[in-house]
Structure formats: structure tokens, C-alpha cells
Amino acid sequence: DAKTTQPTSMDCAEGRAANLPCNHSTISGNEYVYWYRQIHSQGPQYIIHGLKNNETNEMASLIITEDRKSSTLILPHATLRDTAVYYCIVRGNTGGFKTIFGAGTRLFVKA
């Protein structure tokens, strides 16, 4: 049921930017892109979301392509504590919708 495609795993050197891609070619006009991460055995944590404009907060930046068929989550200066599974999700933003998580990308940040 997941409508996103992400690489299974990625490596990143500590202090460097981590760029996590996500394909969502079937996204519809009213669907947002959300990113969450899950550090081992903890509950997932919301990171950021966007509709069509690029977004930035204290945790990350989200770059969405003009056609909205793909996006990239950027962690500007990855630390060891950023090692986690990162989930890219698309869903509507009006009221509540069931949120389907895919397999996500396992990011390993290495010293």
C-alpha cells in the first residue's frame, strides 16, 4: 500500500550532509510529503513535511521537485545520533488519514 520508494540503506560520514531520496510518482495534488525517523526500538519521530515548496526546520530540509514526483530529505551535518530508519510518506492533510509506512531507508552515520 505504500506509495513511496526509498533505497534500503545509505551510509554517511559524520559531519557531512546526508541526502535521503524518495520517489512518489503517484502523488496527488492534495497529498503532502512527510518524513519520520525511527531510532532503534523507539517510537517514530516526525521530522518535516511539505506540499510543493522546499521546507526547512531545525532538524532538516526537504527539497521537493517541481513535478512533485520525488523529494530529498537533507540532514545538513549528520551526527552518530542520526543513525536511524527514515520513512518517507505521502498522505492528505485534511483531518486524519491512515498513514502507511513503507520499509524506509536505514541510514548509518559513521565516524
Added chain:
Amino acid sequence: EAGVTQSPTHLIKTRGQQATLRCSPISGHTSVYWYQQALGLGLQFLLWYDEGEERNRGNFPPRFSGRQFPNYSSELNVNALELEDSALYLCASSPTGTGSTGELFFGEGSRLTVL
């Protein structure tokens, strides 16, 4: 502000028994979601409650059920437990209505072990 709280943290049951897991959403949130995460696997959507009603359910058998109370807290019941029900059960809450940004806030989960 208190986050989403789940209880119990750990629960051990035997096959055939029933398990009840509880979730208190963030104050003001009316939607509650339940997910199952078996060891090493992704999150599988179980149930979504809003305003006391079941709004949607995932591909799980009827022995997985739940309810949402008037104070928006929720309970997940698993009957006739099977070994493969061993998993981390995660609850999330979300505000609804206009102005909602739609993100989910997760608790730390209840780990159910079926022996």
C-alpha cells in the same frame, strides 16, 4: 506537555490468551492510530480511531480490535494470541480539523511477547 503514553511497556502472554494495550493521546488530539512492528520489520497499520469511531483498519484478522473512549484514549485488544503476534505495538495521536498539520506523534510502544 505530556506526549503519547502507552501501557504496559512490556507484556508477556501465552498462546490463546488475550492482551489489552492502552494509549493516552496528547491532550487535544482526537485521532489515535495503532501500528504493529514485528522485530526487524516495518510499521504495519492496524487501526485508526477518531472521535470515538473506528475510521479505518489495516489487513489484520478480526481478533485484533479496539475502541476509543470519550476522553480519546484508546485500547487495543488482541484475542486468541498467536506466536506471530509478538511485536512492538505503537500508538500515535494526531489532531484533526482545520489547522491540523497532520503529523503523527508516537508513543514509545508496548512490547508484547507471546510464548
